[in-house]
């Protein structure tokens with residue numbers, strides 16, 4: 001232990017502790033802007049670039065950044081001297097001197113860490129007014145929006161993209177005043193190797209990185225009397241959107257969400273968890289076929305487009321292992337424009353499907369070539385949880401004071417298995433509930449596969465199905481995915497089934513979810529919220545969902561039938577990004 005004093009208070013801390021962490025132990029909160037630590041995700045951004053956390057250290061001439069300075073025996077630290085406070089303020093004033101003052105119009109207004117800090121510091125005049133840098137805004141991908149004019153060079157995004165996700169899509173580019181964080185050579189995001197996991201958005205303190213918005217497109221569709229506008233809601237949205245209205249973290253607001261969507265004027269409100277159940281029927285069939293033939297193992301799940309993009313760039317040789325199932329979003333869209341359209345006698349071209357997703361990769365996915373059925377796009381617009389919260393506020397929906405309503409049929413019924421898709425481990429657990437019963441012919445009494453639940457980025461288990469022990473893994477986060485896939489490639493590891501999600505913790509932590517400060521704790525609570533919904537559902541296995549049974553009986557035939565393949569599967573995953581970008585039908589919109 002090392003003995004130091006902070007603002008005259010003695011404190012003993014372990015060797016290697018930073019001044020910032022030592023101060024926290026005695027409840028002295030030193031402000032930080034560029035610094036960010038997410039322990040469970042192995043994320044640490046400690047570049048000390050903003051200098052907002054500087055402190056005085058006795059015997060040291062220059063002020064020290066608290067986030068990156070380790071303590072030493074006898075250190076005497078002052079965190080609130082006149083010199084410290086005026087230096088912090090000046091550093092912040094210099095940061096904003098090169099920042100556009102457009103808070104009223106900014107997508108991140110009220111959620112911006114820079115805005116909040118300026119307010120907390122009581123800065124209300126612009127002391128340093130001079131030349132500002134001007135950069136093009138990049139919305140080329142239709143998913144990730146870059147506004148380098150709002151970048152404060154904190155490098156949080158780089159750390160996330162390069163070290164946690166190991167994608168390597170972002171780097172500092174340029175010199176001096178014109179330096180920005182961008183894809184290599186300042187190329188448009190659409191031409192880069194970005195996989196649209198959206199994790200950089202979640203850590204960016206300003207609106208330099210956000211999602212491309214589709215709110216205006218959605219309103220326009222809703223006000224078009226010639227269109228039937230159908231909305232689907234992903235599982236992770238229902239345990240997160242309440243946060244935007246001050247409701248407890250992880251609270252299930254499914255019924256209120258449905259009521260709110262009906263109030264906005266959607267003609268039919270469907271549940272993506274229905275698509276999740278459908279995924280399990282189709283993917284379950286693939287799993288059983290591959291286990292029985294011992295071929296193309298491990299089977300890798302395909303419902304996360306961020307992960308699929310990563311696979312296509314970094315491990316294209318393992319493409320053959322991926323399930324050919326479309327994601328639940330795309331399945332729900334495809335069934336809406338075929339089965340539902342036929343049932344209701346509506347021309348599928350007159351249906352607009354809007355998805356509410358926790359994710360920006362889903363925006364990209366919806367526009368991809370191949371994500372269509374009989375020549376019609378499965379999904380037209382994707383809005384995030386944050387965007388829907390804004391639409392609710394604009395459309396006078398207050399989730400605190402609205403009565404529950406039910407989803408519409410026939411795509412509104414789901415099992416608990418479909419609901420847990422929203423958290424890491426849920427897809428595999430849902431698949432096991434069905435695969436077990438289909439393979440053994442026996443009823444699965446305890447549906448809770450607790451061995452694969454939890455927060456670790458890599459989880460493994462051996463599950464007995466009949467006479468067979470199958471080895472499964474659940475991975476979330478792309479750095480973790482890389483580690484496991486490299487072991488599979490080298491023959492060091494073997495599995496039968498692997499669930500992979502690009503976002504650490506799964507979709508509950510998607511790049512389109514409400515911003516969260518205590519992020520890791522919040523992810524846990526959102527996942528718990530999903531398990532609680534599952535626990536109280538009457539139907540907890542996808543194959544027991546009566547709406548799914550009816551769909552097969554009256555429309556699709558057998559699981560894996562030719563018709564099911566035409567509508568619900570995608571073949572030949574794209575590797576050539578440039579080709580994907582050229583062919584994609586991105587709907588770029590100004591928000």
Ligand code: SF4
Nearest residue numbers: 161194195197198200
């Ligand atoms: S969306 Fe993901 S892959 Fe793309 S730049 Fe951000 S962190 Fe990197």
Ligand code: SF4
Nearest residue numbers: 151152154155157204
């Ligand atoms: S884009 Fe955002 S996270 Fe990245 S360096 Fe700029 S301000 Fe920081």
Ligand code: SF4
Nearest residue numbers: 304306359503507510
């Ligand atoms: S884990 Fe979920 S939210 Fe994250 S990229 Fe994948 S599908 Fe989107």
